Amino acid sequence: MYQKIAVPVDLAHVDRLPRALQTAADLSRHYDAPVTFVSVTAETPTSVAHSPGEFEAKLAAFAQEQSQKHAISADARSYTSTDPAIDTDRILRRAIDELGADLVVMASHIPGVADYLWAGHGATVAAHSTASVFLVR
Amino acid sequence: MSTSDEPETEDLPAPEGASDVIETDYEIGQDNITPRIGPLGLDIHNPVFAISAGVVILFVAVILLFLDSVGGALGDLRVFLTSTFDWVFLTAGNIFVLVCLGILISPLGKVRIGGAEATPDFSYAGWLAMLFAAGMGIGLMFFGVLEPAYYFATPWGDTPLGRDIGIVDGELMDPATVEAARRTAMAGTIYHWGLHPWAIYAIVALSLALFAYNKGLPLTVRSMFYPIFGERIWGWPGHVIDILAVFATLFGLATSLGFGAEQAAAGIAFVFELDGIEDSTNFAVVLIAIITCFALISVLRGLEGGVKRLSELNMILAGLLLGFVLLAGPTIALLSQFIGNFGAYASEILALSNPVGREDDGYRQGWTAFYWAWWISWSPFVGMFIARVSRGRTVREFITCVLIVPTLVSVLWMTAFGGNAINQLIDTVADAQVFEFVIADYVPELSLFAMLSELPFAAITSVVAIVLVIVFFVTSSDSGSLVIDTITAGGKINAPVSQRVFWVIFEGVVAAVLLIGGGLAALQAAAISTGLPFAIILLVACYALIRGLMSEPR
Numbered sequence: 001m002y003q004k005i006a007v008p009v010d011l012a013h014v015d016r017l018p019r020a021l022q023t024a025a026d027l028s029r030h031y032d033a034p035v036t037f038v039s040v041t042a043e044t045p046t047s048v049a050h051s052p053g054e055f056e057a058k059l060a061a062f063a064q065e066q067s068q069k070h071a072i073s074a075d076a077r078s079y080t081s082t083d084p085a086i087d088t089d090r091i092l093r094r095a096i097d098e099l100g101a102d103l104v105v106m107a108s109h110i111p112g113v114a115d116y117l118w119a120g121h122g123a124t125v126a127a128h129s130t131a132s133v134f135l136v137r
Numbered sequence: 138m139s140t141s142d143e144p145e146t147e148d149l150p151a152p153e154g155a156s157d158v159i160e161t162d163y164e165i166g167q168d169n170i171t172p173r174i175g176p177l178g179l180d181i182h183n184p185v186f187a188i189s190a191g192v193v194i195l196f197v198a199v200i201l202l203f204l205d206s207v208g209g210a211l212g213d214l215r216v217f218l219t220s221t222f223d224w225v226f227l228t229a230g231n232i233f234v235l236v237c238l239g240i241l242i243s244p245l246g247k248v249r250i251g252g253a254e255a256t257p258d259f260s261y262a263g264w265l266a267m268l269f270a271a272g273m274g275i276g277l278m279f280f281g282v283l284e285p286a287y288y289f290a291t292p293w294g295d296t297p298l299g300r301d302i303g304i305v306d307g308e309l310m311d312p313a314t315v316e317a318a319r320r321t322a323m324a325g326t327i328y329h330w331g332l333h334p335w336a337i338y339a340i341v342a343l344s345l346a347l348f349a350y351n352k353g354l355p356l357t358v359r360s361m362f363y364p365i366f367g368e369r370i371w372g373w374p375g376h377v378i379d380i381l382a383v384f385a386t387l388f389g390l391a392t393s394l395g396f397g398a399e400q401a402a403a404g405i406a407f408v409f410e411l412d413g414i415e416d417s418t419n420f421a422v423v424l425i426a427i428i429t430c431f432a433l434i435s436v437l438r439g440l441e442g443g444v445k446r447l448s449e450l451n452m453i454l455a456g457l458l459l460g461f462v463l464l465a466g467p468t469i470a471l472l473s474q475f476i477g478n479f480g481a482y483a484s485e486i487l488a489l490s491n492p493v494g495r496e497d498d499g500y501r502q503g504w505t506a507f508y509w510a511w512w513i514s515w516s517p518f519v520g521m522f523i524a525r526v527s528r529g530r531t532v533r534e535f536i537t538c539v540l541i542v543p544t545l546v547s548v549l550w551m552t553a554f555g556g557n558a559i560n561q562l563i564d565t566v567a568d569a570q571v572f573e574f575v576i577a578d579y580v581p582e583l584s585l586f587a588m589l590s591e592l593p594f595a596a597i598t599s600v601v602a603i604v605l606v607i608v609f610f611v612t613s614s615d616s617g618s619l620v621i622d623t624i625t626a627g628g629k630i631n632a633p634v635s636q637r638v639f640w641v642i643f644e645g646v647v648a649a650v651l652l653i654g655g656g657l658a659a660l661q662a663a664a665i666s667t668g669l670p671f672a673i674i675l676l677v678a679c680y681a682l683i684r685g686l687m688s689e690p691r
Contacts, residue, residue, distance in 0.1 A: 043258065044349050044355070044356040044630050045353045045355055045356070045628070046165055047629075051251070051350070082259075083440035084630065084631040085633070086439025086442070087441065
């Protein structure tokens, strides 16, 4: 039913991802759909990487490791932004279109009062993407 | 971070091309805390955020409570610093220019910001627009007419180099004196808006960009001193530098926002002939609120959709106004003056930048040292912002576009606005509007409108000028808040959006409170006073910058 699964991840918060990663892996095996891990990084050095290039390498390594751990086909796609705090939602939507993903699996927090002011990335992607979106809480 | 499955930082890949990454045990965000205030989660540097915000609130409270004593003392401090240490400011300015030019022509110019294969994020047009809007857009609007006209005919004896003035007691001098006074006025003005201020920005911006994009250190002011302090920079020496930078940026922005709102109010009253609102604090506070709202919308749209769009709008409006002023004035004369003014600047720059043995105290201390302190106190803000948008440029390209191109534009701008104003003074002397608002009555905020009022379509151009002033303020408020947010988040540019919203609003509130309670001048004096320690710090930074560049692959 699904051909390609996009899984947006934040490498600075890998500890919050396991449920989403497991969900994505299960769906990937069930539908025999490859997974692409997508991430947006800052142009400036971050806690994850000194440069966008290093970040790309780390994301690729992460995808490789997930692929082996869950026995799925996985690759990675990283995007850079001069202002990730604002641009991430827009870039994720663009990435989903570019990859031709028809299913998005991503971790999201349980909405609170603050979500009336600023919705989480997951909520925003779900609201605007043409793909099916599975938010894992 | 639980990334034990990932390679640690020993063997760093360098996929952006070769660069000399500094190995440090510091991890970006390691000192950050993530408290929750109500429903909002934060990600802030401990203790820089808390101390910065606390110091600002404390300072504003002290000034409001003890305005008479503290306000006067801060004003005196500013005058004391710029008149006693004028030679420090002038010498430092000269060193910054020489360092920039030296790097420009040396092989160090081949280093690329962000690694040998990094590519720029912004087009030339968008990049230059942002450099200008952040660097001096608002100043050009305010001083473009004021400064040349003032030097041409000042009765207060503070002409550049103590030369003769063109109008004495309302009478025009002989043609030779007038022409000499015109050249001196233009050279003295361009000196303040040319190579020297941009060299200050270039040093800070280049250092920050180098240590962040090439060396992998966090994008915050302390990083540029890593070669001097080493690992200690992550402790208190670095905290102090960052807090000082936030202090200078926030107070610089808040005071210019406060003064700017007053000026815009006066301009609106003048243009629309509204009596009674020119001195209205309420009207100025409303303007601050409007500017803050627009800045808020802009920060929420991000760098690309906010600041960059606004800067481009600024450039289009400023370009139209500049083109109009050139065409509506004596076009041929102004264009030939452009070359002449450039020559005047080139021939006088050595005399003007000489730090010792001069007689023109009023100009050198009251104007030049004041400007240098002002540019230096703004340099953490402008430098951080320029650094953030300059990844992918080579150092040579960077210095050309941050030093040479803006200087040329400043010469053109001053020629058009100042040249027109001086021509009006020469033509109608004491009957000129410019004479009335600059020399007879010193009302600096109306000088631009006075010049425009004697050109055709004054009603339209004055409105464009007011819009431009307001949009420049929105841009400053917006980019300044992004910078403060980054510094107080320990160099993270992806901190929660609520933080940048906090800084935009905080800055507007500080400006409004000071406007109502008084004390804008005192706070501005405090901000400018940070110029002296920063001047010393920046001289040290020049050394760190050159060392940092030399270790980069070229």
